[in-house]
Amino acid sequence: MGQKRHKPEEIVAKLREVDVLVSQGRSVAEAVRSIGVTQFTYYRWRKERAIVRHRSEDNGKCGLKTDQVKRLKDLEKENERLRKAVSDLTLEKLILREAAFGKLLSPARRRRCIDHTRQKFQVSERFACRVLGQHRSTQRKVPRGRADEAALTADIIALATQYGRYGYRRITALLREAGWTVNARRVERIWRREGLKVPRKQPRKGRLWLNDGSCIRLRPERPNHVWSCDFVESRTHDGRKLRVLNVIDEFTRECLAIRIDRKLNSTAVIDVLTDLFILRAVPGHVRSDNGPEFIAKAVRDWIDAVGAKTAFIEPASPCENGYCESFNSKLRDELLNGEIFYSLAEARVVIQAWRVHYNTARPHSSLGYRPPAPEAIRWPSKRNGSPPQLAQALAPRPIMH
Structure with missing residues (x-):
């Protein structure tokens, strides 16, 4: 059997796992053995990733991460296809090949095809109807269905x-x-x-029942004891979806990181947690719901490999992730519901500025109306003891029933 060929996102995930293990005090040789490759392969990966990072910095961008490496290769293939299409085809031939491949027998299919063509190629309705053979009155006529x-x-x-x-x-x-x-x-x-179909092969799903991950049964006792992760969705002004990944420390109530992008998957979760593990050390538990981004085998294996534990809540029980759900409601009420984002870059700047304000200036009721940032409140080392200078500043711990 030949050796396993690793995908670019797998290579970057293993390199970041070694960085976390080295930051915990392990030697490079031990960390490389833990990911199952030789030191020669590890340093070759580091050299190749350094070349990609250098090319990105020459273009005025920061270093590439896992999803960006994959996206870069996809963009290179897409640019090659577009260059060939522009050189060999006219705009009409490109529309017929991409949007109207085959026969469009019904007006409804032609109507959907013209809408897709106008959105993808930014052409007028008159031009699209002429190329695809649809009368403009038929295109504009709204079909009348039954009342029910x-x-x-x-x-x-x-x-x-x-x-x-x-x-x-x-x-x-x-x-x-x-x-x-x-x-x-x-x-x-x-x-x-509606595109409904009974799949030929039904995939098997593993359920994560009774994982004891509720915020009632597993209470945070100190900073870096329990972190919470969850997603929030919003939209930009053009109607495109915007996903926000929030990570908070349940004990200090501090928002550790916010990741904003159009699409976020399990790879993005690993990237965000990797940076936090290196900067703030590995927490005891990482609490989350049963979303596919969190229960993915790659995420669970990676968290176990760096020394943390997963704490999944019961399915359809968001109240068991109460700390993060409370933070999500504040983010939506104080920012997302009152802001119009015209681009992804604007959303990142505004949301990150709100995160800094939340950590350093916004009064938190459960902390005696003090901000949750560590530089504003330093927590006692003992669980039941509090220094005299902080006894009046901190409110009593809330009792959850």
Whole structure:
């Protein structure tokens, strides 16, 4: 058997794992053995990543991380494809090949294809209709459906979500039992229009039950004892989604990091936690919900490898992650609901400025209306003792029932 070829994101994750282990006091040789490669391979990876980082700095950007390495390769392939398309095809041929490949038999399909073409290539409606053979009046005419079409579609989607292995015929029988007078052909038409399909292969899912990760059962006792992670979603002015990853220290209530991007996955979670582990040491537990970004095997194995423990809350129980949910509500109420972000860069600047204000200036009611930053409040080393100079500044610990 040949040697395993590591993906770029796996290489960067292993390099960052070695950085964390070295920062904890281990030697480079021990840290390299823990990731399962030779020292020659490790230093070769470091050299290649240094070349990529140097090229990025020449362009005025910071060093690349895991998702950025993968994105760079994707952009190189995309640029090569676009250069070939621009040199060989005219705009009309490009539209016919990308947006109207094959036959578009129905006006509805042509209408969706023209909308996709206008959004992707930034062309006018007149030009797109002329290329794809759609009359402009047909394009502008809004189809009239039945009055109960929306309600029936919602019920079909709800039943398909609940019974994932049922086809449209069985869904039709359930609808009739629920009181709908509908035949299988109409259900099939809605079924195909909404893209519903019974998958051939059903993936197996592992459930994380009774992990004792509730903030009631696992209480923070000192700084860096329990950290919480959670996602918040918002949108920019153009309607595009914006994801925000928050990491807080439950004992000090400090917001340790906020990561803002269009898409955030398990790789982004590893990147954010890596920087925090190096700067602030490894915490005892990392609490989160059962989202796919947190329960991914790569994230759980990586957290265990650096010496921390995962604390997953019960499914559909956000109250068990109360500290982070409270922070998310403050972020949404005080910033996200009152700001219009015109770009991703503006959102990053404004949200990071709010994080600094939250840590250093905003009064926190559970801390005696003091800010949660460590330079503002220094916590006692003993659990039940408090120095005389901080006895009046700190409010009593809240009792959660």
